[in-house]
Amino acid sequence: MSVLRSLRAALAVRRIPAVLGMWRDFRPFVRLHFLAAAFECGLLRSLRTPSTREELVQTLAVRRPELFDALLDLGVSLGELSLRDGRYALRGGRSKLIASDAGDPFAALAQEWVRYDNAVFRDLPPRLQGGPLGDYLGPTATIVARSSRILEPFIAAFIRELVTRRRPRRLLDVGCGSGAYLIHAGLADGDLTGTGLDIQPAVVAQARANVSSRGLAERFDVIVADVRAPPSSTIRLPFDLITLINNVYYFAPDERPGLFARLRSWLTPGGALVVVAATRDGGATIRAFDLVLRSTEGCSPLPDRGALSQQLHAAGFSEVRWERLALGQPLDAVVAT
Numbered sequence: 001m002s003v004l005r006s007l008r009a010a011l012a013v014r015r016i017p018a019v020l021g022m023w024r025d026f027r028p029f030v031r032l033h034f035l036a037a038a039f040e041c042g043l044l045r046s047l048r049t050p051s052t053r054e055e056l057v058q059t060l061a062v063r064r065p066e067l068f069d070a071l072l073d074l075g076v077s078l079g080e081l082s083l084r085d086g087r088y089a090l091r092g093g094r095s096k097l098i099a100s101d102a103g104d105p106f107a108a109l110a111q112e113w114v115r116y117d118n119a120v121f122r123d124l125p126p127r128l129q130g131g132p133l134g135d136y137l138g139p140t141a142t143i144v145a146r147s148s149r150i151l152e153p154f155i156a157a158f159i160r161e162l163v164t165r166r167r168p169r170r171l172l173d174v175g176c177g178s179g180a181y182l183i184h185a186g187l188a189d190g191d192l193t194g195t196g197l198d199i200q201p202a203v204v205a206q207a208r209a210n211v212s213s214r215g216l217a218e219r220f221d222v223i224v225a226d227v228r229a230p231p232s233s234t235i236r237l238p239f240d241l242i243t244l245i246n247n248v249y250y251f252a253p254d255e256r257p258g259l260f261a262r263l264r265s266w267l268t269p270g271g272a273l274v275v276v277a278a279t280r281d282g283g284a285t286i287r288a289f290d291l292v293l294r295s296t297e298g299c300s301p302l303p304d305r306g307a308l309s310q311q312l313h314a315a316g317f318s319e320v321r322w323e324r325l326a327l328g329q330p331l332d333a334v335v336a337t
């Protein structure tokens with residue numbers, strides 16, 4: 001009898017809690033991959049309007065309908081999609097979030113996990129034996145710039161308050177990514193002007209479009225440049241405030257004093273350099289991020305407060321003030337003057 005046989009098979013399993021735990025873990029893994037793929041192929045955005053399979057096949061230019069059917073079935077089985085009267089619709093909270101404009105950082109983070117962080121774990125065994133670090137940044141640059149915005153609620157509140165308090169006239173945002181913080185700063189103070197700078201041309205194009213869509217293109221230019229070797233003609237000095245947000249780990253610890261000193265020389269007297277970064281003392285997600293950074297060509301481990309303070313002092317800043325930006329999470333800002 002099949003019930004008896006499967007019962008006997010289940011009882012023969014050793015370490016039952018661990019086995020059950022593993023089965024449970026596979027489900028969120030599958031969900032994350034479904035969400036990333038369904039977002040990337042346009043399915044989730046299309047389903048903002050409930051649609052039939054045929055409509056979806058046409059809109060998304062699907063050439064392998066059997067494969068697409070399997071994706072739809074998976075979505076329904078995960079509870080992310082519903083199928084009623086021949087029409088698919090968004091059902092799960094996560095797919096609804098990711099399909100919305102406001103949920104884009106979560107869409108990007110799912111994409112980042114599938115495309116970039118997965119590869120870090122996949123390639124770890126040969127890397128432990130001395131294999132080369134990963135060159136992940138170029139191909140995922142625009143995804144990383146979007147996923148970084150997951151921290152925006154915490155950082156934006158800090159930037160807006162900082163700008164209102166210090167009233168800088170000119171701002172430089174180094175490694176500006178999406179341009180989100182130029183926008184927050186610009187909206188907090190209508191007289192502020194400045195520059196965003198990023199090394200990745202595709203990211204700069206994204207930032208320019210974002211800045212312009214908020215009507216701030218006249219006040220903020222965004223340029224392609226490596227802050228380590230910026231063409232002097234493209235940056236109009238000096239600035240009252242320079243920000244380095246979520247990117248200090250792109251610079252090796254031993255090059256930071258030199259970089260900070262250069263940025264300090266671009267400041268007006270009394271101006272401030274602000275570094276925002278996740279620092280090392282966090283839980284599993286932060287530890288995973290640290291592992292990703294250590295596996296990536298051109299990146300350094302997450303910083304700790306003490307070392308970063310020393311690097312800022314070595315660059316000539318006399319005062320460094322730390323602030324925690326997220327309750328219970330190691331996301332910190334340091335204001336150096």
Ligand SMILES: C[S@@+](CC[C@H](N)C(=O)[O-])C[C@H]1O[C@@H](n2cnc3c(N)ncnc32)[C@H](O)[C@@H]1O
Pocket residue numbers: 141144145148149174175176177178179180197198199200203225226227228244245246247250
């Ligand atoms: C993780 S993203 C953060 C973007 C943005 N600051 C934010 O918090 O949303 C880091 C950004 O720094 C840029 N970047 C890295 N190294 C750089 C360099 N040497 N000069 C200029 N930009 C750089 C990357 O291209 C990327 O867009």
